[in-house]
Amino acid sequence: MAASVGLTHVISPEEAVTLDGLFRERVKRTPEAVACRDFNPRHANWRDYTWAQMNHQAARWQAALESDGLKAGDRVAVMLRNSPEWVIFDQAALGLGLIVVPLYTQDRPENVAYILNDAGCKVLLLGTHEQWKTFSGVRNQLGGLVRILTVEPLPGAGDDPRLKAIDQWLPESGGETRHVPRDAATLATIVYTSGTTGRPKGVMLSHRNILTNAAGCLQKVPVRSDDVLLSFLPLSHTFERTCGYYLTIMCGATTVYARSVQQLGEDLQTIRPTMLISVPRIYERVYAAIRAKLDAGPPLRKKLFQLAVDVGWARFEHAQGRGGWTPGFLLWPVLRALVASKIMARLGGRLRTAFAGGAALSPNISRVFIGLGLPVIQGYGLTETSPVTCANSLHDNLPASVGKPIFGVEVKIGDKGALLIKGPNVMLGYWNNPEATQATIGAGGWLNSGDTARIDEQGHVFITGRLKEIIVMSNGEKIPPVDIEAAIMRDALFEQVMLIGEGRPYLSVIAVLNADNWKKVAAENGIDGAAPGELESKQVQDILIERLAHQLHEFPGYAQVRRVTPTLEPWTVENGLLTPTMKLKRAKVMELFNAELDRMYEGH
Secondary structure, three states: OOOOOOOOOOOOHEEEHHHHHHHHHHHOOOOOOEEEEEEEOOOOEEEEEHHHHHHHHHHHHHHHHOOOOOOOOOEEEEEEOOOHHHHHHHHHHHOOEEEEEEOOOOOOOHHHHHHHHHEEEEEEEEHHHHHHHHHHHHHHOOOOEEEEEOOOOOOOOOOOOOOOEEEOOOOOOOOOOOOOOOOOOOOEEEEEEOOOOOOOEEEEEEEHHHHHHHHHHHHHHHOOOOOEEEEOOOOHHHHHHHHHHHHHHHOOOOOEOOOOOOOOOHHHHHHHEEEEEEHHHHHHHHHHHHHHHHHHOHHHHHHHHHHHHHHHHHHHHHHHOOOOOOOHHHHHHHHHHHHHHHHHHHHOOOOOOEEEEEOOOHHHHHHHHHOOOOOOOEEOOOOHHHEEEOOOEEEEOOOOOOOOOOOOOEEEEEHEEEEEEEEEOOOOOOOHHHHHHHHHHHHHHOOEEEEEEEEEOOOOOEEEEEEHEEEOOOOOOOOOOOHHHHHHHOOEEEEEEEEEEEOOOOOEEEEEOOOHHHHHHHHHHOOOOOOOHHHOHHHHHHHHHHHHHHHEEEEEEEEEEEEEEEOOOOOOOOOEEEEOOOOOOOHHHHOOOOHHHHHHOOOO
């Protein structure tokens, strides 16, 4: 790997061997550098932790885990917000040869109980006693746990002898950190996929899987030792864990843990990160806020904004070798001062790269941010591929694509247009599920992603849909719903969308409307937006269909939407309609709106 662009401190997978070996090498190389920063609510300040301090704490956790009888190969679970404690627990466990099972803090207790039992976890780390109380209905299913820990102090005597706060559990000192000798092929973690249908499956990832993936990502986009990453995507999400945690250890960058998504705007301006890792939803929210402000302002401001985006985008295309020079480029210094720099200042003013993954990012939104001067790097991957398979780079950035495969990874198109993946990042298999492993990893080690794709002559990969989510209408037309849903959500009125049409004569939509934007639209059309049943009126139906048609005018005639069921109730993890990784549970939505579906197709 090149030692330029601030990469002199990069630790290679061969030097690290294992994930805890990576941590050990980082502690040895830059012990006094800042590893991470976290907000201390008790003192209302941000606190820095050096690599040496993190290592000292990991040794204490190891001593406590050993005193509880934990041995190499045992599974331990962490259900905690992103924090230094998450990393310390992970490194302490990995150093002892334990297998870490990350859990989403918003996941349902019954789902967590299933995962804990399926993986045979012996330890569960939580944030607070309140979090433990949410398990009251499933505690009879948690008999396999030998220790339950909370980061925050307990309010009184615990209601379970296994329950302890870490301040009671940790010894004063742990001595030296332990690193159980083993090879890179050893199982490091079991990550349970969200499961849009059925029970989640445990993806087994080795040390080599993750280390090579982080190294491949660094070759796409160099991360320097002086970079600051703001971490808010959950560490239980493999994208954040590989790229926002292990990758930062690899290159010695600093990670700052955001207080919450709600406080993200403040944290961006306080921390002023140089790099950002996110799923598209965050970029969509920022874009929606920009649009709302523009819509409320004078028309000239909107025209100036659009001119800045257009000129900025043309400059980007020119830099990428896809467009020529135009006199309009001479306007950029003024447009940057009047428009772009002001918007970038809201993101901290120092961002030089933003990564997008986990789902498709609308090319329209990419165009806006890139046009304003923020290089958005889109990639593609799966939990099963540790997770990154493909990514764009700063000098080869084609936003409509997910880029080319990272170093060491191969891709090809299989039956029915399926994207097949092979490389050192491909999982070991599914935990306790050889049948699912066999169905996913075929001959020669090629993993079937479940996504359909095409590859252009230069090797850029374009994701075209999901094998299981292609809608086949009664007339035989095949529709990839993701493209149409993304187009609809270019209209800020539509917050969440699900396309319907399997076996039906025409397409329809179930849509969650943005509450604030709906109030404006209702007022403009003389509608009492708060009146019961008003959303079901013919006038509202006509307004929504017209807006949908405007967004879908470039699609073929058979892809036009003829009916819509609107709602103001968002689809969330809590109400069971989204997975913890924010993927839509289509079957659950259809079940909830069963009566409305019948009405949309009445007589057909």
